[in-house]
Amino acid sequence: MTEMDTAGRHDRPFLMGFIGDAGTEAIIRDGLGSFVGFTVDLRRGSVRTAIAALRRQATPKILIVDIGEEKQPISALRELANVVEPDVSVLLVGTLDSADFYREVTRGLGVLEYLPRPLTREKIAREFGPVLMGQIPERDNGGRCVTVTGVRGGVGASTIATNLAWLFGVAMHRHTVLLDADLYRGMTDLMLDVAAGAGLCQALEMPERIDVLLLERAAVPAAERLHVLADRLDFMTELNCAPAATRALLGVLRHRYNFIVADVPFVPNRFSRDLLMEVHQRILVLEPTLASVRETLRLLEVPPGPLQKQRPVLVLNRVGRPGTLNRRQVEDALKNHVDLIIPDLPRQVGNAETLGEAAVAARGVFRNAMFELARQVDAVGMLDVGSGLSAGPTAGIGRRWLSFGRR
Numbered sequence: 001m002t003e004m005d006t007a008g009r010h011d012r013p014f015l016m017g018f019i020g021d022a023g024t025e026a027i028i029r030d031g032l033g034s035f036v037g038f039t040v041d042l043r044r045g046s047v048r049t050a051i052a053a054l055r056r057q058a059t060p061k062i063l064i065v066d067i068g069e070e071k072q073p074i075s076a077l078r079e080l081a082n083v084v085e086p087d088v089s090v091l092l093v094g095t096l097d098s099a100d101f102y103r104e105v106t107r108g109l110g111v112l113e114y115l116p117r118p119l120t121r122e123k124i125a126r127e128f129g130p131v132l133m134g135q136i137p138e139r140d141n142g143g144r145c146v147t148v149t150g151v152r153g154g155v156g157a158s159t160i161a162t163n164l165a166w167l168f169g170v171a172m173h174r175h176t177v178l179l180d181a182d183l184y185r186g187m188t189d190l191m192l193d194v195a196a197g198a199g200l201c202q203a204l205e206m207p208e209r210i211d212v213l214l215l216e217r218a219a220v221p222a223a224e225r226l227h228v229l230a231d232r233l234d235f236m237t238e239l240n241c242a243p244a245a246t247r248a249l250l251g252v253l254r255h256r257y258n259f260i261v262a263d264v265p266f267v268p269n270r271f272s273r274d275l276l277m278e279v280h281q282r283i284l285v286l287e288p289t290l291a292s293v294r295e296t297l298r299l300l301e302v303p304p305g306p307l308q309k310q311r312p313v314l315v316l317n318r319v320g321r322p323g324t325l326n327r328r329q330v331e332d333a334l335k336n337h338v339d340l341i342i343p344d345l346p347r348q349v350g351n352a353e354t355l356g357e358a359a360v361a362a363r364g365v366f367r368n369a370m371f372e373l374a375r376q377v378d379a380v381g382m383l384d385v386g387s388g389l390s391a392g393p394t395a396g397i398g399r400r401w402l403s404f405g406r407r
Helices: 003-007 022-032 047-054 073-081 099-108 121-132 157-171 200-205 212-218 245-256 270-278 290-300 327-334 346-354 365-376
Strands: 015-019 041-044 062-066 089-094 113-116 144-150 176-180 220-223 226-229 259-263 281-286 313-319 340-343
Touching: 015 022, 015 047, 022 041, 022 121, 041 047, 047 062, 047 073, 062 121, 073 089, 073 099, 089 121, 099 113, 113 121, 144 157, 144 245, 144 270, 157 176, 157 220, 157 226, 157 259, 157 281, 157 365, 176 245, 200 212, 200 245, 212 245, 245 259, 245 270, 281 290, 290 327, 313 327, 313 365, 340 365
Parallel strands: 015 041, 015 062, 062 089, 089 113, 144 259, 144 281, 176 226, 176 259, 281 313, 313 340
Antiparallel strands: 220 226
């Protein structure tokens, strides 16, 4: 039966669940009991039971599945997605209490909510109840935006931004744009051996003109799935960035690209400030010096944007350079742990930049560090199955489309 055949069916039950044990079933019934007006059809079974049953009968509008005993839950959920109707709202319960797994099933597969055991009546009512009442959260299907900011000039932020974008676009085969927000001294175009385009400044000053065609003309291809969006202003010209321009720009880019990596200088202008507030994740790059530590502390005081669920990722670059601090000294001064260490690699990185090549293309310490950074910004789950690359246990879990909830 095709998606078009099933989308308009009127015989679909409202709610169905497949729960592994009597205790969990009782908690779910009790938690949903206050939401009257429908039948709570809960059956004993697992995700495999749900797959078998829903091959033969209509998909409910809301499906609750227990994946607690499933050894390969992601694989099983993908199989489930192939037998249910695409607009089903899926709620999960299980035993694995892992932030990475939660992101995989909600952001990667489109599951509305996942609750690990132990469960309570109050937790079920609070997290599952709104879905039953039609309060389904808006799905965020656009590309993921990250900023890379050097806490001081010359700490290697542009190098990291450029190589991270290359990793996404070339190695992972994901449609990626590298946005150079330094409109006066940006270097990302030179690092990838392309010429900066034109049109970005105009778009920021006249956001009503921002559309896909304008940005596609302004973005310069550095590879098949990697574009560079940059522009240049002379030092005597001030950018008049309109108040709504950055949000409009990112909105269009997120529809066009899987990843937006923005190289954002630490300067007090509207474009930089708005980028730091509008993206999903910030990356701060520092060197092991007291001056870098001082500026990092200042940037950590910048309040998070509405899409940012955690503090900035801290990248300590050029570790091991003579006369600098060690990791422990930096962390003690910051009173915070450093998320990623990159050793001082002047020959590998410097030679690549001179040639207009990506240092991450060569196997070694720097490439491994960039893969770890991709994991830190929650990008590993977006790897293509066919990329031939491995970046940890979630590699190969694509996110080109959601498995559930495709409306």
